[in-house]
Amino acid sequence: MRHRTRATLAALPLYLFVLVFVLGPLVYMLVLSFMTRDGRGAAAVFTLENYRRIFDPVYFDTVLQSLGLACTSTALVTLIGYPLGLCTAFLGGKWPSFFRTAQMIPYFVNSLLRLVGWIIIFRANGLLDTVLMALGVTEEPLRLLYTYPAVVVGMVYVLLPFMFLSVQQVALQLDRTLIEASRDLGAGRVRTFLSVILPLTLPGLKTGILLTFIPSMGLFFIASILGGSKVVLLGSLIEEQLMRAHNQPFAAALSVFMMLLTGIISLLLLEHKPHDKRTDRKNGGEKSE
Amino acid sequence: MTETLSDTHSPADPILDVRNLSKSFGTEKTGGAVEVLKNLSFTVGRGEFLTILGASGCGKTTLLRILCGLETADEGTVLLDGGDITALAPEKRPVNTVFQSYALFPHMTVYDNIAYPLKLKHTPKSAIRRRVGEMLDMVQMTGFEGRYPAALSGGQRQRIAIARALIASPQILLLDEPLGALDFHLRRRMQTELKRIQRALGITFLYITHDQEEALNMSDRIAIMHGGGFLQLDTPAVIYDSPADTRCARFVGESNLLPAVFSAPVDCDLVAVSVGGQTLCVRRGAYPPDAFAALKPGSPVTLSVRSEQLQLCSSTVPADSILLSGSVSEISFAGGVQHITFTPQGLPDTSLVAVRYGMEQNLAPGMTAAFSLSDGAAALCLEESAT
Structure with missing residues (x-):
């Protein structure tokens, strides 16, 4: 019994920490979301108005745009990251770790600064325009900065490694003999990919999607830097309401809403992860001869 | 090859x-x-x-x-x-x-x-x-x-x-x-x-x-x-x-390799060799033709002898056989079959393994035993270093 109390006591600081710094703010935000705006603060008058406002077209558009951006970014990241992860894994030798390191090095620089780099590329008469006009592809500056595509590029740029690394890791663990066996038994390269490689690397793909979609809902600083005021995401909206419109309850309601949305989507994505078939003992696991 | x-x-x-x-x-x-x-x-x-x-x-x-x-x-x-x-x-x-x-x-x-x-x-x-x-x-x-x-x-x-x-x-x-x-x-x-x-x-x-x-x-x-x-x-x-050669002999079965001296061919299938002074007929077996053509009387050769071809006997030699007697170094019993390892006299670097059925325990390491090897039992085997 002494051991039990000792263990509880030892964990006590951790509980306190979580209580004060995690649960506390969440509860505060939840309570705030039901209060009424009062000048620059909030009055303790219960209301559901904040939540109703979320569904006003003006604001709900932002929600839809955030979801749309998340989907687009995730789709592009998958399209680029999945083949990349597979190919670098199958190159063998030192190549997989080489590419992993190559991917990581830019991350030594703060992502904010790297996005500023994209501004230099995207702005009118910036790097991209200079190159394209020099090659004769375009005659006028593209004005890509502060547009939706620019934000998508920024998102994909920042989130790609998560997909690439998940897929590569799973692909590295793939038993190559399975590919050889598939070919030997009569399957061509395409069929082998569809029947063997794809199913067995799917867990990596799903993890990658999870690690891409969730952050893409929240990384509003990418939208701020590359999209300016033209591309407004849920996160930007919350910031705006809190810092500039001084509407704390509404900002709180938006935050709670965003948390719920992200939470539900995560659960849905997790639900669809396949069983680990290796531990499937439904049909009996007796290993007798 | x-x-x-x-x-x-x-x-x-x-x-x-x-x-x-x-x-x-x-x-x-x-x-x-x-x-x-x-x-x-x-x-x-x-x-x-x-x-x-x-x-x-x-x-x-x-x-x-x-x-x-x-x-x-x-x-x-x-x-x-x-x-x-x-x-x-x-x-x-x-x-x-x-x-x-x-x-x-x-x-x-x-x-x-x-x-x-x-x-x-x-x-x-x-x-x-x-x-x-x-x-x-x-x-x-x-x-x-x-x-x-x-x-x-x-x-x-x-x-x-x-x-x-x-x-x-x-x-x-x-x-x-x-x-x-x-x-x-x-x-x-x-x-x-x-x-x-x-x-x-x-x-x-x-x-x-x-x-x-x-x-x-x-x-x-x-x-x-x-x-x-x-x-x-x-x-x-x-x-x-x-x-065909000593590597193959080692690969398949217990390999008894007996050094001998080539004498002359007897017919298309048999040759005469001398083992420790005794003349024995052995089969040509799978000895490579070009190596066989190079053999001269007096050339050293190796014979492959299977364990069951070495028969435990008394000191009298049966007809058409040679006698190999020597000091027993080891006997191992494995369910009704005895493997007797011995060193034949005159060939101190050679170790041969014979088999005997039954569990009779009248032989022990250190004792002398005699084994007969009949004509046509052994075969020529090319000596190859195991590279």
């Missing part, structure tokens, strides 16, 4: 004809090219169970990979039933492989694993169902359709791998040390199983192993492989009685 093979049982209408296969790995950068297969040629008969026996590094796995298409040879041709398959992709060859690690697809059930080759051929579902049932029945695993490979034991996975490789009725089945991971008793049972399946289906089996007992047990012919080529390709009986 292959030109001097005494291949007395070459099939007339071979299903597989391998010609001048050569393969090297590596470049100057990795320390020089290594020749893994050296100008290898051989044929395999229809419905034959051919075992390629060799130690690790002899090139047997490379040979198998070239035959199934996963690797391409630098030079040479592979003819399957008369057709050139040398450049054919693995999925297009009617050759299937049972891999050493079984390579069962972990994300598919036993049924889907076995059905895989037929699904690739777009066989109708009802036919697939019937064939999978037949295969499971053949490997005695009916009822396991819904299980996943992870829930199976090693021996069970083995059998599913075999079923999967045979369901499309390939012309040749390649087996890469399939029984290596199994325990002794299971291995013995599976050897019988494999032989039974092979006989029942009549499919040509090309079996790779380093286990001589397996080879002797199952094969119609054995190819002893070393350094990228075959030392000897013949039936187990011939290799056992007449190993």
